[in-house]
Amino acid sequence: MAKRVGIEVSVAIGEVVTMTNTDVIAAYPITPQTHIVEHLAKLVADGELDAEYIPVESEHSALSACLGAAAAGARTFTATAGQGLELMHEVLYIASSMQLPVVMAVANRALSAPLSVWGDHSDAMAVRDTGWIQIFTENGQEVVDNILCAFRIAEDRGVLLPVMVHLDGFHLSHVIEPILLPEQSEVDAFLPPNDYPLPLDPAKPVTMGDFGPPFIYTEVKWAQEVNLRKSMETILKCWGEFDRIFKRCYHPVECYRSEDAEVLLLTMGSFSETAMTAIDQMRQQGKNIGLIKLRLWRPFPFDEIRSAVRDAEVLIVLDRALSFGGPGGPVASEIRSALYNEDKRPKIVSFVGGLGGRDITVSGFSEMVNRGIEISKTGSKHEFEIFGARE
Amino acid sequence: MAKPEKELTWKDLEIGAVVTEPGNARQYRTGDWRSQRPTYKFDKCIKCGLCWVFCPEACFHQNDEGYFMADLYYCYGCGICAKECPTGVITMVEEEE
Numbered sequence A: 001m002a003k004r005v006g007i008e009v010s011v012a013i014g015e016v017v018t019m020t021n022t023d024v025i026a027a028y029p030i031t032p033q034t035h036i037v038e039h040l041a042k043l044v045a046d047g048e049l050d051a052e053y054i055p056v057e058s059e060h061s062a063l064s065a066c067l068g069a070a071a072a073g074a075r076t077f078t079a080t081a082g083q084g085l086e087l088m089h090e091v092l093y094i095a096s097s098m099q100l101p102v103v104m105a106v107a108n109r110a111l112s113a114p115l116s117v118w119g120d121h122s123d124a125m126a127v128r129d130t131g132w133i134q135i136f137t138e139n140g141q142e143v144v145d146n147i148l149c150a151f152r153i154a155e156d157r158g159v160l161l162p163v164m165v166h167l168d169g170f171h172l173s174h175v176i177e178p179i180l181l182p183e184q185s186e187v188d189a190f191l192p193p194n195d196y197p198l199p200l201d202p203a204k205p206v207t208m209g210d211f212g213p214p215f216i217y218t219e220v221k222w223a224q225e226v227n228l229r230k231s232m233e234t235i236l237k238c239w240g241e242f243d244r245i246f247k248r249c250y251h252p253v254e255c256y257r258s259e260d261a262e263v264l265l266l267t268m269g270s271f272s273e274t275a276m277t278a279i280d281q282m283r284q285q286g287k288n289i290g291l292i293k294l295r296l297w298r299p300f301p302f303d304e305i306r307s308a309v310r311d312a313e314v315l316i317v318l319d320r321a322l323s324f325g326g327p328g329g330p331v332a333s334e335i336r337s338a339l340y341n342e343d344k345r346p347k348i349v350s351f352v353g354g355l356g357g358r359d360i361t362v363s364g365f366s367e368m369v370n371r372g373i374e375i376s377k378t379g380s381k382h383e384f385e386i387f388g389a390r391e
Numbered sequence B: 001m002a003k004p005e006k007e008l009t010w011k012d013l014e015i016g017a018v019v020t021e022p023g024n025a026r027q028y029r030t031g032d033w034r035s036q037r038p039t040y041k042f043d044k045c046i047k048c049g050l051c052w053v054f055c056p057e058a059c060f061h062q063n064d065e066g067y068f069m070a071d072l073y074y075c076y077g078c079g080i081c082a083k084e085c086p087t088g089v090i091t092m093v094e095e096e097e
């Protein structure tokens, strides 16, 4: 049986990565990801994890080193945050288009300037289109569970794509939580050894990331898109298998008290925990309200979102990132476009808040919901409303 | 690959569009880029091989008489050979079509 331990989430990530018997870790420390890689460096130095730990001079190099390792068939892990993820940007596309199954934890952090080490989803949204599978998590247990799932999904022969597991910087990375860490035997039963089908091998030479002239580039990109969409099947299968072994179950879209709700709130990441408490309170006050939590960001779960929100009157979406000069929060605008052609759909109200570590409390969520209901009736001059900015 | 590369569909691609056939870059017709081509006055040629050395596409070969000539499948018309030839054997001329 798994044991429940009180442990910092970053440290727990190190523990579970050790249980996967990862071969190569290349990382550059950056707040608030630091404790993850510090702990892994220690585990490698102490001989508890038999892996190559490659200390590099930047995140660009960290991910590049990971690509080399994954291309050689190694199980590969890295972690970053905020500016670090931005510095990886061009390499992110290379990882996904070369189908290299790297697993990365992202301790979500706001982007400069002004310099902020605190959490929001600006870093994640900036890498939305890089072709990685992206999973958001809500608490420490979900982080640990989904890091483990990420290896299985990434390395699956039918997928072979890199996976990002997003955890809110500080709100998740630095908290100590009671977490059920799996047994080694459970991990071994759940996660088969990595068996990359076309590794770098002098006996069977291959060229990776080759030149792609106009006559082939479109075909390559379409194959990549089809593969990312198709990965949904494997993700669902993996979460199903995880449930069978560990008795905890995950879905691309998760609903909380939403069955008959007229008003729905939608959140991602750790704010969903506070939002659930707010929903409970508002239910007690007689409001017919529920919560939708978007767990899987890529591939985007179109069908699941449509069926989760179809019957509501109003859908209030909280984004923790701004799309400057654009259509509001990135999550809200994607949901708007997913629903646009549906006959039956709720009115969508977009809020952007929780930026750069600004907390949203239970009463804050109630206030947001009340304002959202008002906007749904009166309409708004703007595509979205900023939440919590002092006038 | 069984199919000519320009007929490949997205379903024919290997994982990550990896190329599994070593040396297939030789199929790539860099000659398509050419707007000028080298011509030769071999009576001035001293067979020094500098054109062969300097050609960035490494597309020179020696004919039966030992004179150096570019393979037009690969020659992309940069003119470096004409510039480097010490005796002025090579002149670049416009490709007409």
Ligand code: SF4
Pocket (backbone or CB within 6 Å): B044, B045, B046, B047, B048, B049, B050, B051, B052, B068, B084, B085, B086, B087, B088, B089, B090
């Ligand atoms: S560089 Fe000029 S002289 Fe020398 S081999 Fe080539 S054509 Fe002849």
Ligand code: SF4
Pocket (backbone or CB within 6 Å): B037, B038, B054, B055, B056, B057, B058, B059, B060, B070, B071, B074, B075, B076, B077, B078, B079, B080, B081, B082
């Ligand atoms: S023009 Fe350039 S590519 Fe062509 S043969 Fe001369 S040096 Fe080589």
